[in-house]
Amino acid sequence: MSHTPVGKSRGGIIAFVVLGPFLLAVIYPMIWLLYTSLKSDSEIFLNPFALPHWSHLHFENYRRAWVEAHFSNYFWSSVVVTSFTVMFTLILGSMAAYGLARFRFAGKTALQALFLAGLMVPLQLSVVPLFFQMRSLGLLNSLPGLIIVYTATGLPFAIFILTAFFLALPQSLYEAAVLDGCSDLRAFWSIMLPLARPGLITVAIFTGLGAWNEYFLAFLFLSGPSDTGLGTLPLGLARISITSQFRSDWGVTFAALALVTLPALLFYSLLQKHIIKGISSGAVKG
């Protein structure tokens, strides 16, 4: 420790004094949420801060959220919707981006502009026509319908990121592959795609996070009878805390919130380097 320059250690103290309280304010509510989920309603109401009694941990809050409040349905729906959205976005996005980056064809500029517009136009503009379109296609209140919408809204971002990645790969690599007898598809699949891996990971993380946390579209397109438990996690969470009979049932509400927070925490602790790096490089490259 004696090797630390004076300026550095003083900077550390300033950071601790200024950022410490803010850090506490960010972290404590989540810890509060986790341990409150193990208390009974009366315990929560009488003393919101106290830790639960070790002898009376109310794990049944979790069981009730999972079973009675249909949380298992919401959870698995979210898993299905998120994984299919990521899969379709990666397949379609990488192929479209590769085409745009590698080949020249009529209407390419217009197509590129169209994808870029998808990135700019706010979703709220398109929801009214989209709603009626989905209704006439019979895709309302169905998970495949939601997956189609998520894929469509996620594609512009994926294409934007992946085009940049494919453009950065040298043209000579493609030419060498073709000389050795690779078909276009083979060159794409065995050579270009593995090289664009970091881009694919970034797209997968952000598309996945987006689909996992999305509420607005899920609320519009899965607004059918709520007691059936049709819906994704954000939708279910909102139903449990606001509309259903669990509204004043704090134990279940907190357990449900904890069930959303814990996987996010796990996911984040595994991938935080990737996520922070993805965000950071995006900002610096503009």
Place this chain on the structure above:
Amino acid sequence: MGASQFVGWHNFERILFESDAFWPALGHNLFLMVVPTLIVLPLSLFFAVIISRGVRGSGFYRVCLFFPNILGGIAVTLLWLNAYEPQGGLVNGCLEHLGFALQAVGLTSAGHFLIGFRHFAWLSPDHLYGSLIPMSVWSGCGFNMVLYLAGMESIDESYYEAARIDGASSWQQFRFITLPLIWEVIIITLVFALIGGLKSFESIWLLTSQQPTTQTHVIGTLLVSELFQNYRVGDATAIGVLLFALVFLGTLALQRVLTQREENP
């Protein structure tokens, strides 16, 4: 739908001149675009400056403060919905404890003030928008800070060395090296914040228990409630088009400002 009939500007006239909900809602969007942004962006920049010089644990701060972004808007909003609960909620409980602590050390009036929040209804229509500010600070600072730090880390250290040799103070180093070099990143965060304020839906929708009133609507919630609660498709579409026009004009204006800046830096 039945046969549709061309009504000219009728829907727009109704929204713009007859409805008592549109203009207040637009005002709320403006509030969300401006007020939280003015607090969150400078604060994040301040935090970024403090930990940019590689202090111990800077990675830890970064990772922890970013976490609310992973949690997502719904979980964050519902966490705050519970924290703002007048009785048994975290916020009023904290203020009350802090008040008693202040009284114990002799600061009677300050303590009394804080204890006065005991049953304060943070989410009542009168206080809702004020209560959204701590929420956006809580969830927004980490994201912006990570972006600023990325910008600062890409600055060549030799600039600072040269400035120090010339005797520049830390403020001057910040003002004349850091700030100009991360200006683009600041603009990006500004654009994100403005668009976020214009598009806000979830927080208002959920904190008002899916029943916003004229007093609490934003454009997004107004659109959804016209469509789903009042079944007025024409009005909802007109609101959507107006929103698009606003975003379009806003982007255009911003682009103009930005290119002007690039031409004469």
